[in-house]
Amino acid sequence: MHLRRVSRHNASSSYVYSAQIWSESAHRERKQHKNRRFSCNATGANSDEGAAIIDGKAIAQTVREEIGVEVASLKASTGKVPGLAVVLVGGRKDSETYVRSKKKGCEEAGIQSFGTDLPEDVTEEELLKVVADYNADPSVHGILVQLPLPDHINEENVLNAISIEKDVDGFHPLNMGLLAQRGREPFFVPCTPKGCVELLERSGIEISGKTAVVIGRSNIVGMPANLLLQRRDATVTVVHSRTPNAKEVTQQADIVIVACGRAEMVRGDWIKPGAAVIDVGINAVDDATKKRGYRLVGDACFDEIKPIAGAITPVPGGVGPMTIAMLLQNTLEGFKRTVSA
């Protein structure tokens, strides 16, 4: 995700971490909603005060503990542990933080982590050689190359080079293609959209038969989120930067996954009373009152939506922590396929 400055309602500027760009201006209307209904039975429900807050941090912690238990049991029965290789190129502070968290997550779950840190000016050829070596290493069950990569490296070439059986990010076009086909199973599903669905399921929110809107159509979140919801029998509409009536379409949805990459673009009056809102955005907005000089907000306007929705994920502490939990889960799944083969 790239750190960039954008304009935002009620703020002179903000920094946005996002893989996607929503090319239209942010919505500015602030309508009051009357017919409130709080039908959701999500974790931590506090219906008197509006939407249940889906605590992604707590759910991710539960998933990580479950993975730890299973890894320990498989270690006892096979004498082997899953291995995850994490490749970092350059010195972006945010990428370094995510990579550190991934390695720490591995350690806590009993997964062996392998790391390769490459300089900013590494050639594509050198990076491809690192990937090829991990492809050939039987103690590595998952490979991920932290994104974004420096501009001189062709991201597509690198993602295509990862063995589909070790593609724990699920970004390889063959895994994407398998996800898109009915009756076929990908080796791995991308971690962030997988985490969104896991949050809904673990919060007891019904997906089958519901109407869902996914806002954003990126390869890594919007598109796979759409496919995952369809696989669970939701009726899905994808809203994007060229959708003329994005608000009206979103107002019909029981479930809204927001991944448009624009700080607080989705406002309270976009949301049907009682709907579940899963916010994928992580945007840093200037805030002099905070120690860090900024605060994080999502792509959905939490304060406006909370009184209306049935359930909502916060930012931070919603989808973000699930991304790493799903990465560990994918690594475990990759390992299990090798021990059962």
Ligand SMILES: Nc1nc2c(c(=O)[nH]1)N[C@@H](CN(C=O)c1ccc(C(=O)N[C@@H](CCC(=O)O)C(=O)O)cc1)CN2
């Ligand atoms: N190869 C990949 N690269 C990137 C991915 C990815 O899934 N695979 N996703 C993002 C970064 N990312 C993991 O890599 C990631 C982003 C955010 C979080 C998270 O937990 N965020 C916290 C807030 C953190 C903060 O305080 O700054 C939250 O939302 O609560 C985890 C992982 C781009 N690159």
